[in-house]
Amino acid sequence: MELADRAVGFLLSLISVSIFTYYSFxxxxxPFVNSDHFIHxxxxxxxxxxxxxxxAGxxxxxxxxxxxxxxxxKSKKKKA
Structure with a gap:
């Protein structure tokens, strides 16, 4: 079970770093790259x-x- 948790954590970290890198770039x-460049x-x-x-926010x-x-x-229903 611990190995599966570590794999999921690694995968989530990898996805987060990838999204952060893509968005930062x-x-x-x-904006500083020519608009006719293939990267666009x-x-x-x-x-x-x-x-x-x-x-998203x-x-x-x-x-x-x-x-x-x-x-x-729900908490108000429990009190009554």
Whole structure:
């Protein structure tokens, strides 16, 4: 079981580092590369560099708000 946990942890770390590297290159380095360079075909337009994290953050806040609301409602039902 411990080996499986380590494998999952390694995989999650690898995915996180890959996403961080891709996003950092996309936001920091790509604006300084000529727009006709072949590397641009591997990246979305620059507008999405802001829209995707904002959408993910709003979605996360919505799910957290619903979760906290459900926990509060359940705790009030137990008291009554």
């Amino acid at each position: 996309w936001v920091i380095i790509l 075909k591997y990246f979305l337009p620059q507008e999405y560099a802001i829209l995707i994290p904002v959408f 709003v979605t996360l806040l919505c799910f957290l708000s619903v979760f906290i609301g459900l926990v509060i409602l």
